Amino acid sequence: MSLSAVHGTLSSLKSCLEDLGTGMDIVTDVAMDLVETEAMSPGIKELEATILECARLDRDINYFVDTVQQVTAEVNAQQPEAMFGLSDKVKELFAQRIARLSDAELHNHGKVMAFKVSINSSSRRDSQEASEDMEELDEDIAVTQTQDNFTCPLTQVEMVNPVKNNKCHHHYDEGAILGLIRKRHSQKKKCRCPVVGCGNTDVKESDLIPDQILRRKIQNHKRRSKKLNTVDLN
Template sequence: MPKITQLDRHYIGFLHKQDDEMNPGIKEMEAMILECAKLDREINYFVDVVQQVTAEVATQQPEAMFSLSAKVKEQFTERIAQLSDADLHTHQKVMAFKESVKNSFKQANQESAESMEELDEDIAVTQSQVNFTCPLTQVEMVNPVKNKKCNHHYDEAAIINLIKTKQSQKKKCRCPVVGCGNADVKDSDLIPDQMLRRRIQSYKRQNNRT
């Protein structure tokens, strides 16, 4: 049995919620498609009945042709009376319409999700702008690295240069972030932060657009 997803549940409610005033056009179109399916079904049954009765009359006396119309009407009425409108929902035209609506609904939700993702990214970028500045150079970092001991970020070139300078002076390199207690920053403590780098690049592109 196929798994019913949350999106499918939304779709079912989207089509069948009677009090949903947000989609009157969809419900009106569905009613029209159901009516077309009903007419299509009746036409097919009528053709079948005509062919069946004609074949029966052809084997009888010529006088039987005079009752052909009445027999067709009688059998057609009987067959139509046995049908259920609920079966129309499995009609090819109705199924195709529902599939089209479902695909459109999925696409709309996907586009909405992508828009929300972009919005979240923009918000994250905006909230993190303050962290884009290197505490050493006081300019926006190009190749940010993260100190795995204290979790502070620096521009790679700037912190490496500071470490080498301190080593040449036989001193330990303190973390340049004010108030940080990390008094011994080493090359091995630094790891490239590719995520932060992408956020910085995204922030730059956002500024260029504006």
């Protein structure tokens, strides 16, 4: 196997990680729907087990990709014949890393934490509040509030996948803030929170938690706006 083939496989795995993240968002959405319609649905536990299993798979794939990258980086500097032992070396190193992990760490996965926060927040609402919040808000008020609540401070457009900073509590679009963090780190610099006046000078990926409730509000706003525009055109 050539290194180019290995790199192609890693690219496919990274695409799988994106799909896995989308799947975890869907699991959270389904769980929130259940909470809003059935206060103590037994299905919530099953969905929690599902998202924990997804978190395990996400973790393991990330560790595997990192292991392969580490091993192939070492091979690049050696003789071509080192490729023959590449598979065994990856398996050995990956097994060592996985053996040191604990399932308790899965509860710290960003999307698992977002799942729990979303469920707890949804369960604290009664059915009337949830209905008013998600379906029966006046469209004109919703449109007025959108610019303040749903706009990413980096892109200045409506967020698609909002994440919340656990330190300063500001929201950003996930892709935009991750891009900024990685750019600053490549420059050997810390990433300052892009919200004007914020004193948080060191935004880290580990500080960011997906905000599924805000994401649902944005999606509902888009549906309401589309419906309103359709009515106006008619």
